[in-house]
Amino acid sequence: MNKINLLDDELINKISAGEVVERPMSIVKELVENSIDADSKNITIEIIDGGIPYIKVLDDGCGMNEIDAVLAFGRHATSKIKSTDDLFNIGTLGFRGEALASIASISKVLLKTKEENSLYGTLINVEGGKILKKVKCGCEKGCSVEVKDVFYNTPARRKFLKRPSTEAMYITDMVAKIALSRPDISFKYIKDKRMEFMTSGNNSVNEVILRLYGDELYSNLIETEYNDEYMNIKIFLCKPSYTRGNRNMQILFVNGRFVKNKIYTTAVEEAYKTLIPVNRYPVAITYLNIDPKNIDVNVHPTKLEVKFSDEKEIFDSIYKSIKNALNRSNLIPTIRHDMFTYADITENKVEEKSNPKQLNMIEEESTNKILEVYPNNKSLVSNVKESSEKAYFDYNDVNAFNKEIENTHIENFNTLPDERDDYKIVGVIFSTYIIVEKDDVIYLVDQHAAHERILYEKFMNMYNNVQGKQTTIPILINIEPGDDVIINENIELFNKLGYKFESFGNNSIILREVPVVLGQPESRQLFIDIIDKLKRDDFNKDINLKEETIIMMACKKAVKAMDSLSKEEITSLFNDLKVTENPYTCPHGRPVIVSIKKYELEKMFKRIM
Known part of the structure; x- marks a missing residue:
């Protein structure tokens, strides 16, 4: 049979x-x-x-x-x-x-x-x-x-x-x-x-985005376009303050066809890398028109996947387009009056020592209401996470945070004050937030996040000229089995970072030179941290190694929350921040600076209605 x-x-x-x-x-x-x-x-x-x-x-x-x-x-x-x-x-x-x-x-x-x-x-x-x-x-x-x-x-x-x-x-x-x-x-x-x-069919992408996804997403849009002899790219991306919990809004159309492509999502996320928090994803709607001969759509029966003949060219074009668009845009969040809530005075605990007369006066003047920036009297900008540095924003409820923060690049006072501008450093609150006044705006600057951003950009600029310092006594490092393969595959990258080393046998290596950054040699721990990064399956060493290494260095060397700074140090910090390429977020994606308009304060205190 x-x-x-x-x-x-x-x-x-x-x-x-x-x-x-x-x-x-x-x-x-x-x-x-x-x-x-x-x-x-x-x-x-x-x-x-x-x-x-x-x-x-x-x-x-x-x-x-x-x-x-x-x-x-x-x-x-x-x-x-x-x-x-x-x-x-x-x-x-x-x-x-x-x-x-x-x-x-x-x-x-x-x-x-x-x-x-x-x-x-x-x-x-x-x-x-x-x-x-x-x-x-x-x-x-x-x-x-x-x-x-x-x-x-x-x-x-x-x-x-x-x-x-x-x-x-x-x-x-x-x-x-x-x-x-x-x-x-x-x-x-x-x-x-x-x-x-x-949808109306009037050929307006903006109108379709507004109808489908609403005003909040639409109001955060930035448009950018790139053209060369091989392709045309038009991207509608959102500011870093508007993020999502998954990649569903990283949308790619190739010659009018919706497709999924890892090269695309990687390019988008790398462009936003130091601008948004971990486990949040940027919004980018991209229209890529390319010669059909340079793509293969016959990859999967559902036609949801494509292959590009030159993936590096696609990656570079999308990455640079988004990066340039973000660098051109103002990204300072503005705190608005409607972010604040009112609470009953009785909800707030008053010590027994309080003078009853004073309390009665407060109640009469406020009609039993006080203005509460955030529940439980937490910080003005956001709920602050109790951490070793006590200054990081709590992103456990990022959706709520994003709804409360509004970006704008229309009003000039939302741009960071220029060195020539008449601004005044008012002081520091909670030993963490620098208050700066300019015209009708107050800026709150997180000193740790600001210093991180400054150091990150300095280190990035120094990257190609990092010098190694010969150690007085060779440093012996024990590595895990298999780490020698990772190290040998990435010798050039380690050399660029200022490391010189040699094998010592039995899962050990000797560091002969270590990188010197801002006059200080880096520790052996950084070398081990780099190896751990390279072990990750999802780690793109060509893109990530340099950035993540420098982010680690910047974070360790930056001033911390609760560190006391002199007036001269604060002025220097703010002036250095103004000349950075991106003064809006730290390398981890947390905000560096937010602004409050005088108009919003006056609404808060009922000076205007």
Whole structure:
């Protein structure tokens, strides 16, 4: 008896469907991409209960005649390509001819379509991959596809679907990304008989972003563009104060196609590296147009991944574009009146020694209210974390922090005072925050974060000229098994940092020279820390080693919170901060400086209403 069997078309289609149709979101994606390829100007997407029982996509594209409508349900039937050469010059979203066949094999499909000059349209009903009905019908130009009972004939696949609300979330996210990819098309998205959103199709990316993601994200946008002979890049990125808890808003469109690419996310996150806190992710919506011959979209059945012929060029272009845009923008957060809350005076504990008369006077004058900067009388800028340095911002609730901080680059007083400006250093509060007054603005500067930023940029500039200092007594370091391989692979990087060493056998090395920074030799611990960094699987040594090493040095050498500084030291610190490339955050991404307008203070004290 034969062991090898030829599979029939029905089973082949179901296997193919497993690659193309992972969930209802995959169906919506494939159908909407077909509508876009048909030159539609208006596309309506409707789903019920996460798309499991019902999906409908309606467009006003070119439509199909009766013959093409039948062929469209065949495997590998497509109008997009004809030869192998076409695979290397793909200008459409679809090209394999698998979508409708795969969808129809695991659901019940009703197709209505009509070409512009036809007297009538075509209706085709398909269930489980079999055409049950084909008749002429009356319909508008374009195409309407209804999909019912997804995975009805493959219960094993259906049981792996999430709850309808979760499946709907996947669909909503995908439709939003497709709408972003084509601002020139009007998209209408209806979920459970309720309009979720509609775009105008006026070709304005800004309008689509505002409609989809709201005013808070939109108000933090920075636009930048890059062009050369190989590519065109347009990026809509958010200021570092507006971050997300995952990478979902790092969106890349390549030639109008939404794709996922690790080179892209790495470039985006490296550009923001010293500007945002750990475990927060930047927002960047990027449109990359490139010669189709320089990319491969035929990597995965879902077409969500692409390969670039020159990944380094892509990385460098995106990284530099974002970095330059951020450097050109003002990023000082402003504290507003609406960030402050009022609390009952009775909530605040008063010592028994307090004079009852004085307390009564306070109550009468404030009508039982006091202005509370933050609950529990915490610091003006943010809740301060109890740490060894006692000055780091608490980012446990970063979303709340981001809602409270507003960036602006429109008003001139939000820029850092220039050296020639008439500013006054008022003093220091909590032995940590320097108060600076200029015109109608008060600036609060975190002395540790400011010094970290200053040292970081100094060390970065010194990096290529770091000098090693020969040790009086060679330093013996014991390393872990396998560390010698990492060290030998990165000798050039260690040399650039000022280290000279040699193997001493038995998992030991001897340091002959160590780097000298600001006149002081660096400790052996830094060498071990660098090895630990290089061990990380997600560590990109070409990008990260220099920066992370210098961040460690800057943090260790910077003045700490609670350190007392003289007036001259404070003035010097502030003047040094003003000439840094990025005075807004420390290398770890925490704010260095925030501003409070006189207007906000006057509103607080009810001088103006």
